[in-house]
Amino acid sequence: MMSSTEHNYETKSYDVIVIGAGGAGLRAAIEASAQGASVALVTKSLLGKAHTVMAEGGMAAALGNLDAADGWVPHFKDSIRGGKYMNNWRMAQIHAEEAPERVKELELWGAVFDRTPDGRILQRAFGGHTYRRLAHVGDRTGLELIRTLQDKGIHSGIDVFMECTVTNLLEENGQVSGAFGYWRESGRFILFKGKSIVMASGGIGKAFEVTSNSWEYTGDGQAMAMAIGAELIDMEFLQFHPTGMVCPASVKGILVTEAVRGEGGKLTNALGERFMKNYDPERMELSTRDIVAKAIYAEVRDGRGSPNGGVFLDISHRGADYIKRKLPSMYHQFLELGDVDITKGPMEVGPTMHYTMGGIRVNPETQESPTVKGLFAAGECSGGMHGANRLGGNSLSDLIVFGRRAGLYAAEFAKQQTEMLPIDNEKVKGYAQALVEPFERKGTETPYPIHAELQHLMHTKVGIVREEKFLKEAIAELAVLRERAKKARVDGSRAYNPGWHLAHDLINMIDASEIVAKAALQREDSRGGHTRLDFNFSDDKVWRHRTSVASRATDGTLTVSYFDKPQMPKELVALFDKAEEKTAFETEGKF
Amino acid sequence: MMMIVSDAHTNRVANFHVFRGNPDENGEHIGEVVNYEVPLKPGWVVLDAIHWIQANKQPDLAVRWNCKAAKCGSCSAEINGLPSLMCKTRLDHMPADKPIIVKPMKTFPLIKDLVTDVSWNYEVNKKIQPFTPANSNVDTWRYFQQDADRVQEFRKCIECFICQDTCHVLRHHSKFDKFFGPRFMIRLAQLEFHPLDVADRLKFIKEEAGIGFCNITKCCTDRCPEQIRITDNGIIPLKERVVDRFYDPITMLLNKIGLG
Known part of the structure; x- marks a missing residue:
C-alpha cells in the first residue's frame, strides 16, 4: 500500500485542460474537442453531479417565443440594469446576442424543454426580465442542461477524469504549462501537461454558513488562478438568493x-x-x-x-x-x-448565499486572462458578466455562451503552440509535499471545526449587509483561521479521505473569503450584492465607474485595488434612458 | 400552514451502524460495521448524521455527496437494507429504538466505506446511440407538451443508480455484460419515445442492452427517488416494441419467406 507521504505521480498530456465539469466546463470541452484539440475534462465529482444540476428555474435567452418584442437589446438592458451598471458591457452584449443560439443547440443535442401551445420552447417570467424569457423544464432546468451536455460530451472524444482534484496550476514565464492534483479515490498524484487551461470551477459558497451551494464550491479556481498571476474582479458582489x-x-x-x-x-x-x-x-x-x-x-x-x-x-x-x-x-x-x-x-x-458575481478577470471576447497567457475562465468562476447582481436565468445561459467561447479560444491558443512548455519538477515536488504535509502534523485540530468557524464568520461579518467595523474584524479573524488551517491535522490514508480533501479546500476558501472581505471594505457604496450599512446609498459619481481587482503579490499577500471599468460605447449608452437608470438605484438605502 | 417542528426527536441520541472498509482485489466489500452514537437534531436526514460523524468522530469516513437536496444523485447507500438517498431519508421517520444501519451499494465494487465504484454505468451510457434528429434546423421543430411529458418523465433521472443497485439481474446475478439495467432502459426509452428522434435502436435494445433479462418485478420503480415509473412507462413499452418487431408471428413468417 502507498504510504501517505509518497510523492510519485503519473503524467498526462493534452492540448486543452478543462477544470470543472459543470455547464461551463462541459460546454468548453465539447467546443475545444470540436476544434480538433485533445481535451482532458477534470472534475472533483462524478460527471453530471456538478452544481449546475441544482439550477432550477431556467436559462434566459431572448428567443421571443412568447413575447415577440424580445430580442438581444432588451435582454442586454435588463442584465445591465440588474447588474447596477457594473457589468462588463461587452460580455453582457455577447451573452444577450448569443444565448438564443446556444439554447437551440441544446435542443439539437437532445434537451427536451417545456413547450408552448404551438410546440416551441416555452419561456417563463423571472425577476428583472422585462419579457417572458427563461427556457425551462419544470423546476429542474439545470439537470436538463448538464445531462444534455454530458450525453453530448461522452461522444465527443473528451477524456474525462472523474473525482480528480486539481490543486495547482503550473506556468512558465506567464504562460500556463499544466495542472497538478490528485485522484480522490486513491489519493495518488497526477500531472496534466497542457497548452491551454479552461478554469470552470464554480463559486465560493461553501465559505458561508447558509448556502445553496454544494461542497465543491470552495473557490479552487479563484485561488489557483491567483497563485499563478491571474486577477479577480468584483469579488465584493455576492448573491444571496x-x-x-x-x-x-x-x-x-x-x-x-x-x-x-x-x-x-x-x-x-x-x-x-x-x-x-x-x-x-x-x-x-x-x-x-x-x-x-x-x-x-x-x-x-x-x-x-x-x-x-x-x-x-x-x-x-x-x-x-x-x-x-x-x-x-x-x-x-x-x-x-x-x-x-x-x-x-x-x-x-x-x-x-447562492452565487459569486465576481471572479477571474477575462477578456470579454476570448475569456482569456489578460495577465496569464493560455489561461481561460468561464461560468461562475469568471467575473464581469453579471456586474453587481446577476439576474435569475442568466447563469445557465452564461455557462453555455462563455463556456463555448472559452473552449473555442483555448483550442485556438493551443494550436498556436508548437510544443508543450517544460515542467519544473522541483515545483511539482513542492506541491506534492505541501499536499501530504497535513499527515505529518501533530496538532489536535482537524479541518472541520475551522471550516465551521469560517462559515459562521463570513455569514455574520461579510454577509448580506456589511459595515466597516465588522469587515475589519473579519479580515483579522481570517488571518487567525488561516494559521489554524495551516496546522490542521489529517488522519487516515490518502484513499478517499474527506478530511484530507477539506484541509486543502479550506485554504482556497480562506483566500477567496479574504478577497471578498477586503474588496467589501474598500467599496464605500451600496449596490446589488454589496450593501454597506455605513454607506447605505449608491454613490454613482465614483463607485459606479470602479471595479475591484485582486491579486496575489510576490510576497504572497492578497491585495485589492480598483480600476476604472471599460466605458460602454455611445451607441449602447443611447439605448438607456435616464429615468430607467434612476429607478435601478432608488431602492438602495431602503434597507 | 406553517411547519411545527416536533421536539420528540430533538434530544434523541441514535445509534448508527456504519460500514467501514476497503475493497479486496476484486472490489468485494471487506470491512466491518462501526457503531457511532449521534445526537440528532430536528429534521435531520441520514446524511446529516454521517457529516456529524465525519466532523466529530471519524474525519476520514468516506462518503460521496454533492447537493444534499435530492437533485444530484450522489449519496446513494443502503439504509437499513434499502437502497436510498442519504439526503432524503429522514431520521424522525425511522424507529427510535433501533440502530440505523448504513452500508454502501452492494451491487458495485467498493472504493472505501460508503463509496462505491459506479464507473460501469458511465461505460454503458457510451454504447447508446445519442439523440438523432431527422434534421438540424431547430427553428422548424414543433412538438407538443403531451409528447414532451412522456420523455421528460425519464429525463428526471438523477443517475443515483439506486435502480441499478436494486435490480436483481445485476445485484444477485451480476449480468453486467448482458444487461444495461433499469437506468439505461429508461435512457433508451427516452430516446426511442422522443418525437423527433429517427434512430432505430430496437435490435440494440434486444441484443446489446439485454431487455429480455428484465422480468418486471418492479423493484427498481419502488426505490426510484424521482418516482419515475421505470417498469410501467419505460421498460414494458420497450419490450412491446421489441416483441412487435422480432416476435410477432406474422412478421416472423414474412421475414422467413423473404417478404418482411
Missing part, C-alpha cells in the same frame, strides 16, 4: 427556485402584508434578487418575520395540478424535507 429553505435547520439554505415567484408566488410578512410593495412597488415579487433578498432581511430584522426567521412565500392559489406540473421538485422538497404541502399553504423562506 432571496428564497432558501429556513426550516428545519438541516435544510437551511437549500434553494427554493425563483420560478415560484415567476409562476405567481406571493411574499408576505408576519402581518400578512405583501411587503415588496414597500421596496419595489412596480415589479413586486419579480424584482431582482438583490432587492428581494435585502427586503426579506429587513422584514425579519424589523420583527415582521415568520416564526423560523424568514418570510412566507405562497403559490397555493395556482392549484395543486399546476404546482405539481411546473414546480415538481419544490413540491417534493418541501413535502419530504420540510413537512409542508406547498399546494395547500405557504413555505417559509429566507436569503441563502
Whole structure:
C-alpha cells in the first residue's frame, strides 16, 4: 500500500485542460474537442453531479417565443440594469446576442424543454426580465442542461477524469504549462501537461454558513488562478438568493427556485402584508434578487418575520395540478424535507448565499486572462458578466455562451503552440509535499471545526449587509483561521479521505473569503450584492465607474485595488434612458 | 400552514451502524460495521448524521455527496437494507429504538466505506446511440407538451443508480455484460419515445442492452427517488416494441419467406 507521504505521480498530456465539469466546463470541452484539440475534462465529482444540476428555474435567452418584442437589446438592458451598471458591457452584449443560439443547440443535442401551445420552447417570467424569457423544464432546468451536455460530451472524444482534484496550476514565464492534483479515490498524484487551461470551477459558497451551494464550491479556481498571476474582479458582489429553505435547520439554505415567484408566488410578512410593495412597488415579487433578498432581511430584522426567521412565500392559489406540473421538485422538497404541502399553504423562506458575481478577470471576447497567457475562465468562476447582481436565468445561459467561447479560444491558443512548455519538477515536488504535509502534523485540530468557524464568520461579518467595523474584524479573524488551517491535522490514508480533501479546500476558501472581505471594505457604496450599512446609498459619481481587482503579490499577500471599468460605447449608452437608470438605484438605502 | 417542528426527536441520541472498509482485489466489500452514537437534531436526514460523524468522530469516513437536496444523485447507500438517498431519508421517520444501519451499494465494487465504484454505468451510457434528429434546423421543430411529458418523465433521472443497485439481474446475478439495467432502459426509452428522434435502436435494445433479462418485478420503480415509473412507462413499452418487431408471428413468417 502507498504510504501517505509518497510523492510519485503519473503524467498526462493534452492540448486543452478543462477544470470543472459543470455547464461551463462541459460546454468548453465539447467546443475545444470540436476544434480538433485533445481535451482532458477534470472534475472533483462524478460527471453530471456538478452544481449546475441544482439550477432550477431556467436559462434566459431572448428567443421571443412568447413575447415577440424580445430580442438581444432588451435582454442586454435588463442584465445591465440588474447588474447596477457594473457589468462588463461587452460580455453582457455577447451573452444577450448569443444565448438564443446556444439554447437551440441544446435542443439539437437532445434537451427536451417545456413547450408552448404551438410546440416551441416555452419561456417563463423571472425577476428583472422585462419579457417572458427563461427556457425551462419544470423546476429542474439545470439537470436538463448538464445531462444534455454530458450525453453530448461522452461522444465527443473528451477524456474525462472523474473525482480528480486539481490543486495547482503550473506556468512558465506567464504562460500556463499544466495542472497538478490528485485522484480522490486513491489519493495518488497526477500531472496534466497542457497548452491551454479552461478554469470552470464554480463559486465560493461553501465559505458561508447558509448556502445553496454544494461542497465543491470552495473557490479552487479563484485561488489557483491567483497563485499563478491571474486577477479577480468584483469579488465584493455576492448573491444571496432571496428564497432558501429556513426550516428545519438541516435544510437551511437549500434553494427554493425563483420560478415560484415567476409562476405567481406571493411574499408576505408576519402581518400578512405583501411587503415588496414597500421596496419595489412596480415589479413586486419579480424584482431582482438583490432587492428581494435585502427586503426579506429587513422584514425579519424589523420583527415582521415568520416564526423560523424568514418570510412566507405562497403559490397555493395556482392549484395543486399546476404546482405539481411546473414546480415538481419544490413540491417534493418541501413535502419530504420540510413537512409542508406547498399546494395547500405557504413555505417559509429566507436569503441563502447562492452565487459569486465576481471572479477571474477575462477578456470579454476570448475569456482569456489578460495577465496569464493560455489561461481561460468561464461560468461562475469568471467575473464581469453579471456586474453587481446577476439576474435569475442568466447563469445557465452564461455557462453555455462563455463556456463555448472559452473552449473555442483555448483550442485556438493551443494550436498556436508548437510544443508543450517544460515542467519544473522541483515545483511539482513542492506541491506534492505541501499536499501530504497535513499527515505529518501533530496538532489536535482537524479541518472541520475551522471550516465551521469560517462559515459562521463570513455569514455574520461579510454577509448580506456589511459595515466597516465588522469587515475589519473579519479580515483579522481570517488571518487567525488561516494559521489554524495551516496546522490542521489529517488522519487516515490518502484513499478517499474527506478530511484530507477539506484541509486543502479550506485554504482556497480562506483566500477567496479574504478577497471578498477586503474588496467589501474598500467599496464605500451600496449596490446589488454589496450593501454597506455605513454607506447605505449608491454613490454613482465614483463607485459606479470602479471595479475591484485582486491579486496575489510576490510576497504572497492578497491585495485589492480598483480600476476604472471599460466605458460602454455611445451607441449602447443611447439605448438607456435616464429615468430607467434612476429607478435601478432608488431602492438602495431602503434597507 | 406553517411547519411545527416536533421536539420528540430533538434530544434523541441514535445509534448508527456504519460500514467501514476497503475493497479486496476484486472490489468485494471487506470491512466491518462501526457503531457511532449521534445526537440528532430536528429534521435531520441520514446524511446529516454521517457529516456529524465525519466532523466529530471519524474525519476520514468516506462518503460521496454533492447537493444534499435530492437533485444530484450522489449519496446513494443502503439504509437499513434499502437502497436510498442519504439526503432524503429522514431520521424522525425511522424507529427510535433501533440502530440505523448504513452500508454502501452492494451491487458495485467498493472504493472505501460508503463509496462505491459506479464507473460501469458511465461505460454503458457510451454504447447508446445519442439523440438523432431527422434534421438540424431547430427553428422548424414543433412538438407538443403531451409528447414532451412522456420523455421528460425519464429525463428526471438523477443517475443515483439506486435502480441499478436494486435490480436483481445485476445485484444477485451480476449480468453486467448482458444487461444495461433499469437506468439505461429508461435512457433508451427516452430516446426511442422522443418525437423527433429517427434512430432505430430496437435490435440494440434486444441484443446489446439485454431487455429480455428484465422480468418486471418492479423493484427498481419502488426505490426510484424521482418516482419515475421505470417498469410501467419505460421498460414494458420497450419490450412491446421489441416483441412487435422480432416476435410477432406474422412478421416472423414474412421475414422467413423473404417478404418482411
